[in-house]
Amino acid sequence: LSMAQWAKQRIDEIYRLRLLRIYNDRLARYHRMLEWCTTASHDEQMQQASHIQQVIDDCNQVLNEIRRYREVTANEVLQGFDLQ
Numbered sequence: 001l002s003m004a005q006w007a008k009q010r011i012d013e014i015y016r017l018r019l020l021r022i023y024n025d026r027l028a029r030y031h032r033m034l035e036w037c038t039t040a041s042h043d044e045q046m047q048q049a050s051h052i053q054q055v056i057d058d059c060n061q062v063l064n065e066i067r068r069y070r071e072v073t074a075n076e077v078l079q080g081f082d083l084q
Contacts, residue, residue: 016069020081023062027080030055 033055037045045052066072 016066017083019062019066020083023059023066024080024083026055026059026062030059
């Protein structure tokens with residue numbers, strides 16, 4: 001029983017770490033999108049509106065899943081998670 005509990009805890013820990021990595025990747029994509037938006041015309045932005053919304057939704061989805069397991073600081077939302 002104790003080995004099963006240890007295995008479950010370890011799997012949960014790996015899952016949570018993977019969520020943090022996924023968020024960092026999606027946040028990097030969000031930052032690239034913001035950079036693109038600074039040079040894109042309004043028409044280009046409107047053409048890509050659904051993709052822009054998807055990038056934001058992807059970040060929110062993972063962030064909400066992380067919040068099920070731990071508190072998240074404003075700095076982590078904006079800068080990502082330190083995985084070291």
